[in-house]
Amino acid sequence: MAIFRNGNGLAWARRRALVWALLALVLCAAMNIYHYSLQGARGLYLWDKTWLFRILILMGLLPLGLLALSLPLEKFKARIPSKLLRGFSLVASFLVGLTSIGILAFLIATPRIGTLRAPNLQLIDPSKGFMVTQDTEGLLLRLSVSSDPHWGAEKTDSNARTNILASVAEQRPDAFFILGDIVETGSSVSQWNTAIADFETIVPNIPLRLLMGNHDALFGGQLLYKKAFFPEEFSSDSGSPYYYSIETQGATLVVLNLPWGTENFDRKQRTWLEEVLRTADPLKPIIAFSHSFFYASGYDDPDLDKPWYDHYQNIPALTPLFERYGVDLVVSGHNHYMESLESNGVRYAVIGAMGGKSDPVPAYISPASKWMAVATFGHLNIDITQTDIVMEFKDQLGKTLREERFRYAPSLESGSDGSSPQA
Ligand SMILES: [Fe+2]
Incomplete structure (x- = not known):
């Protein structure tokens, strides 16, 4: 028993x-x-x-x-x-x-805790594009681009960030693209509110489009990103708030969703991208934006044991498409440097310089690298003329550090490279 x-x-x-x-x-x-x-x-x-x-x-x-x-x-x-x-x-x-x-x-x-400030800004709805107001002769379009301001991070240079916003406001581009890592921790309502307040103060009248970076996405940050910068009335050709094309006078703009790398580059995004590139107006240049970079110089992260340079996922997954369909320029952030690169006829720029803590002096220089600035904050201006793209890397006060001019027009002889370091 x-x-x-x-x-x-x-x-x-x-x-x-x-x-x-x-x-x-x-x-x-x-x-x-x-x-x-x-x-x-x-x-x-x-x-x-x-x-x-x-x-x-x-x-x-x-x-x-x-x-x-x-x-x-x-x-x-x-x-x-x-x-x-x-x-x-x-x-x-x-x-x-x-x-x-x-x-x-x-x-x-x-x-979902706290109240997100409703931005009073000129946000660009990708399906509607933006008005081009350049009146300089021969200039079709001016874009300003920067990335990685990291509002809320301890070691961010907030003065540099403010200077860059003021410098962009002064240059009055047709649109200002910030390529992600707007905030340090995407789930923090207060960090988004501080960023929005600064935008409202310094660039209230500049058409603005922000991409979602890996920091913005942290711990459900996508919810706040969408609420602030992709409200319900916005739409896009892909149906996604994270990747889309924007058709505008002077260029076809393509925004990609690559927060860390290819983790969100699924079959749907790839099919959409191929279709956009295949059907793009051949007379206009194609400019792509993403948060994570493609070719880039960088360093091996000793804590994470990860290579922060020539991206081992993005390069094989996307650059063959860029090369096949004649993408002219790809601009990214993620690495906190400024860099200009070229590989197989495609230009690349890294502009993770909007105030986030600078990355260390690179131990690895990409074979594609043409010029770079370390521990320098600033933004990139992209001017489109009838025949050329002009890139101007600016420091935080708007002084030109590097200028490059190259032809995109397919009907004209290409190959001119008017790069000129100015500082
Ligand atoms: Fe960053």
Whole structure:
């Protein structure tokens, strides 16, 4: 009778531990699936503290693993080791379940806490484009571009950021593109509010389009990004608020969704991109914008063991398309430098210089690199004439650091390269 009771007791204890372990596994899976579904999160798992994110995925298996280890020990006379392992399994289930619920609640709640300021800005609706108002003879279009201002980051140079906004306002481009990492932590309402307030103060009348960078996407930041800069009444040719083309006088502009790399470059985005490039007006230049770079000089991150240069995902996935369809210029941020590069007839620029902490002196120089500025803040002006694209890298006060002129017009002889370092 006692043996029967013991057998029943063991089966019950085993079943109870199994139920809790399965519950912990389900909660852990739900948390990871939700996080993984957010923009940029896959890149975070690949590029950031990968050991931490591996733990978040694998911790769900720990209670089951401990329980499985306890099973063979039940055959032995001494029951203490198997009891202990079952006990550890229960504790692990509790901790894993609680951690998973906590992280899930954090991801869902954080971007929804607080009131996001409704921006009073000239935001560009991609489906409508923007008015071109250049009246300088021969100039069809002027764009200003910068990236990585990182509002809310401790080591950001806020003076440089303000100077750049003022400098852009003074040069009155037809549109100002900021290529992401607007804020340090995308789920922080207060960081977005500070950025919006600065835009409203300094560039209230400049048509503005902002891309979502990896920092903007952090922990559900896509919700705030969309709310602030892609309101419900906006639309795009791709149907996505993160990638689209903008048809305008003087150029076809293509915005790509590459927060860390190709984690969001799915078949849908690729098919859309090919269609846009294939059907683009052959008389206009094609200029593409993205957050993460393609060719770039950089360094090996000692903490993350990741190469922050010549992007090992973006280059093979997208540059063959740029080359096949004659993209003229690709401008990105992500690395906090200014750089001009060229590869297989396509020009590339990196302009992650809007105040975010400067990256270290590069240990790796890209074979495609033509010029770069380290620890220098500023923006890039892109002027389109009837035949040429003129790139001017500006410092934070608007002084030209480097000018490059190249032809895009297919009907004219190409090959002129009027690059001229000015400082
Ligand atoms: Fe950045």
